[in-house]
Amino acid sequence: MFSCTSNDDADVVKHTGCLCHRPEIQVLTRRVNTGLSRRGFVAGMTTSIASLGLSRHATALAVPAPPSRPILFANFRLFDGKSSSLREGVRLLVEGNRIKAISTGNPAAPDGAQVIDCGGRVLMPGLIDAHWHSMFASLPLSNLLTGDIGFIHLAAGAEAERTLMRGFTTVRDLGGPVFAFKQAIDQDLVSGPRIYPSGAMITSTGGHGDLRPLSDVPRSPAGPPSALEKSGASNIADSPDEVRLRVREQLFQGASQIKLVGGGGVSSPRSPLDMSTLSEAELRAGVEATEDRNTYVAVHAYAPATIQRAIAAGVKCIEHAHLMDEATAKLMADKGIWLSIQPFLTDDDTGVLAGPSRIAQLQVFGGTDNAYNLAKKYEIRTAFGSDMLFSEKLAARQGTMLTHLTKWYSNAEILTMATATNAELLGLSGPRNPYPGKLGVVQENALADLLLLDGNPIENIRLIEDPAKNLLIIMKDGRIYKNALQP
Template identity: 35%
Template sequence: MTRTLLVRNGHVCDVETGEASVQDVLVSDGRIQEVGTGLSAPSSATEIDAAGQYLLPGLIDAHVHVSAGTADLGAQAEDSPFYVAAQTGRILKGMLDRGFTTVRDVGGADFGIAAAVAEGLWPGPKVHFGGKALSPTGGHADLRGSGRQVLDNHACCPNIGTVVDGVADVRRAARAQLRTGADHVKLMLSGGVASPTDRVDSLQFSAEEVRACVEEAENANRYVTGHAYTARAVNRGLKLGVRCIEHGNLIDASSVELFLEHDAFLVPTLVTYEYLHSEGAAAGLPPASQAKVADVLEAGLHALDLASKGGVKIALGTDLLGDMHRHQSDEFRIRGQVQTPAQVLRSATLVGAQLLGREGELGVVAPGATADLLLVDADPFADTAVLAHPERHLRMVLQDGRVAVDRLSGSTAASA
């Protein structure tokens, strides 16, 4: 049965130009059919009066861990997969309630989570997944403490990553993720905060291992994204063919040049450091990881400013863990310190869609696009607070042309 929806008289946001104009949007079978004034629809169509509201594309968070119900990822690796799944369902619903209709999971989510959302078993954003991130022994996804020798790498364990060493193992692991339908493969190219035994400034994987993973991803028409902080790690990854860099807090001008040369993406995740600093201990972040937060916290805004002014393609990411997921929207406020509201919104829509290979389908309000749409009660091009505070400003979420969250008519969805 054809489902038709007409949203009338909303201020439709063109995220590319940063302008909004009063128009109607006609939706049928989950896709936008027309955008214009005075549109008509069949008598059976549902109409939404959006007068005074701003209509924009659903948001894309390009760096999440939807299964991370705690900041102690090492402990979660030993939890029941059923318990982790229950936490995942709650986390996904919270993201949708905040206006995120698509996310890219870069460690932990698999084909089962993506299918659960796609089939309507869980309310949540569409999940682009990479499966388990690849880490060398002692690397960012090796979550054993320094005194523990036993490693359980079983595919069913709820780890965010898997430990592999050597070119042959990297190829096998990359193929294993791609076999399940993964949209990308993630490599840990440097140390990180949440891992117990590596330094933030360390390099991880040999050049040969990185090249092998890039080749496997390219053979499958997919790409490699890399966790990296320092300019040394970022630049090395870009030169070896990595298409996207996660975090990049310590990049420099040479990194910006390489991003442009290789047409690569950057996904900063500033909000996670702010809340790891203030709430990490309460959320389960181990002491060894708490001590590393300061290494990257102060540099993040400078790196974002450098990349933004340099013309790097920047997507929006958050990387939150445990109870800190509730701060997801605060990434808009933080980025607003160095970027305009239009630039931040573009990162969370157009650029995110480009990274996912779904240009024209996601991130725009245009004919042919998926009808993932938000109604907010103020101009998102004027103030990042509009999207930073969905509990105040977000009135409705449409996903695939269906009303997923409705605060416009008085019913309020619960957030997690």
């Protein structure tokens, strides 16, 4: 058993807002741990909540009911997700989960509509994080490797609520047992962002994400899955046929895109950044299986050789790429490859790691500036992702990571990247898109994900660093999860 902090009385007092520390959830955790499977989690959680006499409102943030009447926003300045300046003199009408109309002038509100006077503040689309780990963002790695999957889902529920309250209404999940958790959010059991799931990341023996104990080695080809693989965190594949099988399994479960691990990583101490893991043939098998399902592959890769191998295999999106060189950047631009990169600058962004992970961490810090400069020089299509892992404190810096981009971009460019541009990347899912509709923009018929800021983020992007103070309204899917304008 584990929790997000120690379980002594002092910590419980300090974390009264955390779902994990509620007494009824502690009881629920023990019930969940008695035998819920990953696939049966949602049904089991609902039964356990009912048996404890709890309702959905037992969570720190109740999921609001679908709106029963139109909502009219008035008296605001609009950042629409694409323009570099704000629009004034418009009204915005939300009906159901869509933006029904954006009108100039002062048209009358529809009969029965709720009118929200925004007081001249800035209205903008919900933020999108293109590289998030819903299950792994806030819990220490040691707990994730030993804890029961049911409790991990419950703790992830608390973090999902915090993610939404930071203004991130959509995330692309790049690895983890997230299918049941996404279902819980979609079915209003949990408050959280929309999730574009990858499912288990697919890696090779010894690759990034292979966190098995050495007692699990040797692995027999087509042998039984390890405990790590059974958890849904990652899958081991050591041939094109195995990659193809593992890809199809994730797509079968509902993956909107696939994540393949092409090279080493920071959090896997046995996989240095310079190594390549999956062969070109293995990567190509994954791409072909994914394209058969009309979606795309994102590849974890830092080193130039690994990135170039992935591109040769037909991959459409590279994750990280902090060590890329000029030739690799030019190749990405020429081929129209997406770059999903994180602005890691100092230990404040990641914590201080040890051993081989520390070496890799410093390499990433050292390569970040060059990678962004190359992305700008060659006009690579670049997405923002934060990739926060294993710490509630670090996860809370999700918005701060976005503001790091001022080193390379204007505030308007940053806002566009985290809204309309990231939404374009999500659109690569094609018919596997779990949320059909326009995201990341404020326009008619777009999905109604909206934020109201107490200030102008085009002038001061750092407003996003303090969402509790500066985000006055948070709407996702037409539902208002926060309204600080109400008395």
